[in-house]
Amino acid sequence: MNKSFLSISSGVSSKVKSALIAAAVVAMTATPVAQAQTPKEISVWLHKAGSSDLYVKLLDEFNASQTQYKAVTLVGAGSTSGGSSYDDAVKAAAAANELPCVLDVDGPNMPNYAWGGFLQSIEEYATEEYRKDFLASTIDQGTYNGTLYAIGPSDSGLGLVSRRSVLESVGARIPKGIEDPWTLEEFNKVLTDLKATGKFKYVFDTQIAGASEFYTWAFSPILQSFGGDLIDRTDYQSAEGVLNGPEAVAALTWIQNLYTSGLATLTPPTPNNDFVDGVAAIGYYPSWKFGAYNTAFGDDLVILPQPNYGKGAVTGLGSWQFAITKNCSDPAGAWAVIDYLVSPEANKSVTDVTGSLPTRLSVAAQNPNWGPNGKMYILQQQLEKGVGRPRPITPAYPVITVAFSKAMDDIIKGADVQDSLDKAVETIDENIKENKGYPVQ
Amino acid sequence: MTAQTASLPKAKTGYRPSTLRNNQTLVAFLMSAPALIGLFMFVVGPLLLGFYWSTTDRRLISPLPTEDVGLRNYSDLLGLNIITIMPERDENGAIRRDENGAMVYPRTRTIVRSDPAYEGFSEWFALPLGENRVTVIAKDPVFMRALVNTFIFVLFIVPIQGGLALIMALLVNQKLRGIVFFRTAFFAPVVTSMAVIALVWMFLYNPERGLINEFLSLVSRSDVRIEWLNDVGTAMIAIVILSAWQSAGFQMVIFLAGLQGIPEELYEAARVDGASPLQQFWSITLPQLRNTTIFVVISTTILAFRVFTQVDILTKGGPQDSTVTLVLHAVNQGFRLQRIGYGSAVTVIFFIIVLFVAFIQRRVLRSENAVEG
Numbered sequence: 181m182n183k184s185f186l187s188i189s190s191g192v193s194s195k196v197k198s199a200l201i202a203a204a205v206v207a208m209t210a211t212p213v214a215q216a217q218t219p220k221e222i223s224v225w226l227h228k229a230g231s232s233d234l235y236v237k238l239l240d241e242f243n244a245s246q247t248q249y250k251a252v253t254l255v256g257a258g259s260t261s262g263g264s265s266y267d268d269a270v271k272a273a274a275a276a277n278e279l280p281c282v283l284d285v286d287g288p289n290m291p292n293y294a295w296g297g298f299l300q301s302i303e304e305y306a307t308e309e310y311r312k313d314f315l316a317s318t319i320d321q322g323t324y325n326g327t328l329y330a331i332g333p334s335d336s337g338l339g340l341v342s343r344r345s346v347l348e349s350v351g352a353r354i355p356k357g358i359e360d361p362w363t364l365e366e367f368n369k370v371l372t373d374l375k376a377t378g379k380f381k382y383v384f385d386t387q388i389a390g391a392s393e394f395y396t397w398a399f400s401p402i403l404q405s406f407g408g409d410l411i412d413r414t415d416y417q418s419a420e421g422v423l424n425g426p427e428a429v430a431a432l433t434w435i436q437n438l439y440t441s442g443l444a445t446l447t448p449p450t451p452n453n454d455f456v457d458g459v460a461a462i463g464y465y466p467s468w469k470f471g472a473y474n475t476a477f478g479d480d481l482v483i484l485p486q487p488n489y490g491k492g493a494v495t496g497l498g499s500w501q502f503a504i505t506k507n508c509s510d511p512a513g514a515w516a517v518i519d520y521l522v523s524p525e526a527n528k529s530v531t532d533v534t535g536s537l538p539t540r541l542s543v544a545a546q547n548p549n550w551g552p553n554g555k556m557y558i559l560q561q562q563l564e565k566g567v568g569r570p571r572p573i574t575p576a577y578p579v580i581t582v583a584f585s586k587a588m589d590d591i592i593k594g595a596d597v598q599d600s601l602d603k604a605v606e607t608i609d610e611n612i613k614e615n616k617g618y619p620v621q
Numbered sequence: 622m623t624a625q626t627a628s629l630p631k632a633k634t635g636y637r638p639s640t641l642r643n644n645q646t647l648v649a650f651l652m653s654a655p656a657l658i659g660l661f662m663f664v665v666g667p668l669l670l671g672f673y674w675s676t677t678d679r680r681l682i683s684p685l686p687t688e689d690v691g692l693r694n695y696s697d698l699l700g701l702n703i704i705t706i707m708p709e710r711d712e713n714g715a716i717r718r719d720e721n722g723a724m725v726y727p728r729t730r731t732i733v734r735s736d737p738a739y740e741g742f743s744e745w746f747a748l749p750l751g752e753n754r755v756t757v758i759a760k761d762p763v764f765m766r767a768l769v770n771t772f773i774f775v776l777f778i779v780p781i782q783g784g785l786a787l788i789m790a791l792l793v794n795q796k797l798r799g800i801v802f803f804r805t806a807f808f809a810p811v812v813t814s815m816a817v818i819a820l821v822w823m824f825l826y827n828p829e830r831g832l833i834n835e836f837l838s839l840v841s842r843s844d845v846r847i848e849w850l851n852d853v854g855t856a857m858i859a860i861v862i863l864s865a866w867q868s869a870g871f872q873m874v875i876f877l878a879g880l881q882g883i884p885e886e887l888y889e890a891a892r893v894d895g896a897s898p899l900q901q902f903w904s905i906t907l908p909q910l911r912n913t914t915i916f917v918v919i920s921t922t923i924l925a926f927r928v929f930t931q932v933d934i935l936t937k938g939g940p941q942d943s944t945v946t947l948v949l950h951a952v953n954q955g956f957r958l959q960r961i962g963y964g965s966a967v968t969v970i971f972f973i974i975v976l977f978v979a980f981i982q983r984r985v986l987r988s989e990n991a992v993e994g
Contacts, residue, residue, distance in 0.1 A: 268956055274682050296682035392937070446851050447828045579958055586939070593851050593940035602730055606743060611958060614678070621684045 219243075219250040222513045223280035226255045227266040227500065230468075231534045235521070238529070242520040249513045254280065267578075274298045274505075281508035282517050286393065287332070287498035288571040288581065291324040295575035295618060299329045300504045305515040306331055313524075317563050318539040321498045321570055325620055331518065332501030333527045334468075334536035337559035337568070338398060339495065340484040341455065341465035343477055350374055355484055358561045362487040364434075371443050374461045384444045385460035387452045388592070395585040396571060397496040398464060399435060404569055405489035406431035410584055411608065416574040417617055419608045423584070424601040431489065432588070432597045439592045446592060467559050470535035470549065485558050486567065495559070497568040499536060537563065575618040576611060583607040668972070675966035681959035694966035700760030702742055705753050706732060716752065729756050764967065766942040767950040774861060774946065775925045782865040782925075783917050786872030787910075793873070794880045804877075808870040815867065819934040822863040826850050826935075853943045856936050860944055864931055868924070872917045879913030880906070915986045919979060926975050947971045 224239060226232050232255045239251040256266045267289065273279045274296065285293060293299050306328055311319055315335055322330040340362075347354055350373040355361050362370065374383045388394065400410050408428030411419045422428065438444040448454045455463030456476045463473070465483065473481055486493040502521060504514040520526060524543050531538040531547065537559065538544040549556045562568055572580060587604040591597055612618060650657075675694055679687040708724040709717045717725040729744040742758040745765050749755075759765045793804045810818060825832045826849035837845040849859040887905050896904065929948040932938060938945030938953070947967060955964020 271681050271956060271959065292682070295684065297684045298682065445829075447848065449829050582953075582957055586937075589937070589939050590941045594853075595941045598728075603743070607958075610741075611960075614960070615680070615683065616685060619685075 219247055220510060220513055221252050222249050222282060222508075222510065222517050224251050224253045224282040224284075224517060225270070225280045226253060226284045227286075228255050229500075231530065234530060234533050238521060238526050239517070242517060245520070246516075249510075249516055251282075251517050277507060279505040279507045281505065281510065281514040283503050283505050284500055285330055285503050286500050287321040287330070288396075288573070288577045290322065290330050290501065290503065291573050292575045292578050293503070294324045294327070294329045295621060297621065298506045300506055300508065300511055301327045301329060302331065302504060302515065302518070303328050305511075305519070313540050313542050315537075315539050315541065315544075315563060317497050317568055317570065318501075321573070322501055322503075324573060324575075330501035330503040331522055331539075332499055333522045333530045333539055334499045334534060335539050335563065336397075336497055336499045337467040337495055337537055337556075337562055338401060338497075339465050339467075339486055339559055339562070341463040341473055342461060342482055342484065343480045344482050345480055346374070346461050347482065350377065354482060357558060358485045358493070358565060358567055361485040361493045364487065364489045367487045371438075371462070375443060380461045381449070381454075381459045382442060382445045383461050384438060385448065385452075385455040385463045386438065386444045387464055387466070388446070392585050393581060394466075395588045396581040397498070398466070399588055400571065400584065401486060401494040401496050401569065402435060402489055403428055403431040404494040405486070405491055406434070407491040409572075410580050411572050411574070411576070413572060416572065416576060417612055419580070419605045423608070424598065424605045427491075428601055429597050432591050432601060434489075435588070436591050436594075436597060440594070467556065468534050468536045470556055474555070481555065483555055483558055485562060493562075493567050495562045495568045496571070497563055498570055576608065576615070579611040580608055671965045671968050671972075674962050675969045677962045678960075679962040679965075681956065681961050683959070687962075690962065694963050695970075697741070697760045697963070698764050698966055698970065700742065701745075701765075702739065702758050704729075704732065704739070704756050704758060705750070706747075706756055707753050724752060726754050729758065733758060763938075763942055763945055764950055767938075767945045767947045770857060770943070770945060771926060771928065771947045773857060774864075774928055775922055777861045778865055778925045779918060779921050781861065782869050782921055783872060783914070785865055785869040786917065787876050789869060789873040790876035790880055791906075794877060807873055810867045811870040813867075815930040816934060818863065818867050819931045822859075822931075823850070823935055826859055850936055851940060853940050856940060856944045860928070860931055860935065863935075864925075864928065867931075868921075872921060875917055876910065876913055879910045883909045918986070919982050922982060923975060923979055926971070926978070947974075 226235050236253055236255065239253050243250050256269050267286070270279070270283065270285070270293075274293070279298060283293075283299075290299070311328075314331070318332065318335050319328065321335075322328050322332070344354065347370070350370065352370045352373070353362070353366065371383050374380060387398070396410070403409065403423075406427045408425060408431055409422045412422045439446055449459055450457055453472075454460040456472055465473070486495045502518045504511050504518070508514050522539070524540055527538050527540045527543045528547075530536070531543065531550075535549075537556075538547055538550065544550045544560060548554055550560045551557065554560075571577060574580075583604040586607075587600040590600045676689060676691060677687050678690045678693075706726050706729065708726050711717050719725055729747070733739040733742050733744075739758065741760050743762055745757045745759040745762040747754045747756040789807050793800055793807060824830075828834055828846050828848045828851075831849070833849070834845050834847055837847070847855060849855050883906065887909070888901055891901050891905060927948055928946050929952065932944050932946055932949050933952070936944045938949050948971065951964045951967040951971065954960045954967060
């Protein structure tokens with residue numbers, strides 16, 4: 181084999197050689213022309229949600245706006261992480277080295293992916309100057325170990341939602357802003373007073389149907405406001421005493437009582453829509469549902485800040501973001517796609533359609549709902565004035581959310597609070613130990 | 622298998638290896654290649670890989686190097702221990718009681734954590750024994766529950782689903798106009814995605830407006846509000862009922878084929894002898910369906926062990942692990958908690974159990990059948 185190969189190569193005449201070189205030159209000069217005609221493909225994965233159609237449309241617009249790149253989009257199933265099919269697919273693809281260039285990731289999962297080594301830093305693209313227009317909470321959510329890996333067009337906030345007429349009928353105080361949220365006693369009284377009116381099938385629509393990540397996003401702020409947390413944030417090595425201490429037990433007992441006392445229900449007649457239908461008096465309000473509420477109640481709608489359960493009010497935050505994977509051979513092209521998706525124009529249309537919180541300050545300022553006179557100003561203020569607390573930014577997050585959701589699910593269905601939280605702590609601590617404390621790589 | 626081993630020695634003694642025979646072997650391999658390649662790629666390969674991974678601490682996504690851990694995953698799965706917990710006593714030695722008069726015990730967790738010998742264990746279940754509490758602790762109580770739940774599921778679903786399938790087969794075996802419609806209707810759930818069926822049943826099981834509670838209310842003339850999927854006591858029953866309904870159509874078709882293979886003369890002779898329809902069923906139909914029944918029981922058992930989708934969608938193994946199954950535990954550990962090594966160990970144990978059960982079943986049913994034939 182070797183010998184014959186050598187003889188052929190040595191036998192190549194100078195004529196052939198020059199022909200080859202000529203062909204190579206032609207090929208080289210031809211390449212840019214070919215590129216202009218067939219743009220470079222950038223693969224993009226999106227999770228399936230109400231907003232996916234819009235993102236697909238935005239990516240089509242991106243393709244039409246320039247000729248250098250072509251985003252090839254795939255919308256995967258499942259919207260929530262912590263055991264969703266989208267999250268499963270991403271992990272499987274990561275293990276098989278089959279990830280796309282641009283990946284849509286749920287904010288709190290990013291540190292795990294980054295630690296696993298399959299995301300690229302976007303520091304060089306998202307410069308200090310570039311970040312100035314973004315909400316600090318969005319940049320925090322996208323940063324792991326001092327490096328920015330992900331950025332997105334929307335953030336989220338949490339509060340209570342009700343009708344002015346309903347609250348006034350029981351003489352409840354309506355908080356004006358984030359400075360005077362309800363205290364635990366006030367909130368309890370409002371709930372029991374509303375139940376006593378007998379006008380509602382149940383009082384508090386907690387929107388838990390079919391939820392997994394929602395449990396962590398929406399209920400860990402209550403846990404934190406009671407004084408507990410998902411993990412000890414000093415070194416992210418253990419949840420002992422934090423997730424199963426007396427404060428955490430008090431928080432989860434309070435949540436459990438909502439369901440056992442009939443103030444909330446495990447089986448809403450129309451899942452996640454009972455407040456809009458008038459079946460429930462108060463809704464636990466995720467910012468992205470503003471549109472539906474506003475259409476239903478208009479001027480009667482009131483949005484209230486998160487109650488203070490003892491140690492100050494806390495809101496959940498964070499949303500899906502975009503990251504570039506290690507598999508991507510053309511990070512500049514991937515960034516072009518992301519840059520388009522978080523551009524002020526795209527940011528505006530995303531937040532107009534979904535009602536979620538714009539991450540660009542310039543867009544938020546112009547949005548009538550999020551501005552100082554807007555109905556959602558309270559949620560914006562919560563994030564800006566430090567009421568928001570991100571879900572723990574640690575590679576251990578996937579196990580934390582699985583353990584907490586399971587404990588929460590068992591507890592609201594009647595399990596012993598202390599036992600369930602102890603189990604969650606054991607799951608988390610064992611996992612961290614098994615991963616040698618998730619050492620920074 | 623038996624045919625192959627029987628013919629091999631004969632071929633060896635009868636012929637010397639010839640080019641013709643070699644060609645035949647080659648052709649045989651070529652023709653079975655598509656099936657063999659598939660078998661090795663998707664069954665044998667992953668199985669061997671699973672065996673290997675179960676002896677490592679391989680993670681799904683991790684920069685940490687994979688290490689061999691020997692049989693640690695298995696000891697973490699199967700570790701069991703029994704401790705006896707005595708009630709708390711006050712300074713006079715009298716047993717402390719709470720406001721309801723029940724004896725107060727120290728928490729199992731406190732005891733387990735105070736003794737390094739019990740590291741990694743937690744409570745599975747406890748039984749009262751006199752004034753003490755005999756507590757079974759396990760390294761992975763969820764695995765133990767999954768094991769028990771899976772067996773309970775199989776134990777219930779095989780007779781329920783098989784019986785339902787036989788009844789449906791008898792019904793659609795009638796020579797009536799439009800019977801094809803009913804055959805199709807009964808078979809339809811089998812070809813419908815389990816995910817879709819699970820969602821539909823989620824509405825049926827809804828305690829407030831679900832069809833099932835409404836029906837029970839109507840029949841019992843009272844307000845039935847069973848929390849089917851949210852109650853530890855009913856969640857597994859709910860899963861069994863929907864699973865039996867979903868897949869009975871498949872067994873129905875097999876029974877139907879069996880029924881149509883029974884010679885009509887047998888029934889004719891019986892009718893001449895004056896046998897009632899019920900007698901005909903017990904003395905002709907059932908014995909003639911013996912082989913069909915064996916196939917149905919074995920295939921249902923093996924399929925039933927794999928229960929996963931409906932549980933994952935409807936209950937995620939809850940409430941309080943009352944519906945967690947072996948496959949769900951394997952997926953949760955391997956994928957969602959990213960412990961591929963540990964998840965592999967679960968699947969290896971699962972494989973051994975299914976193999977063992979299928980083997981026993983074959984032996985038992987075969988020998989009975991042999992006596993008959």
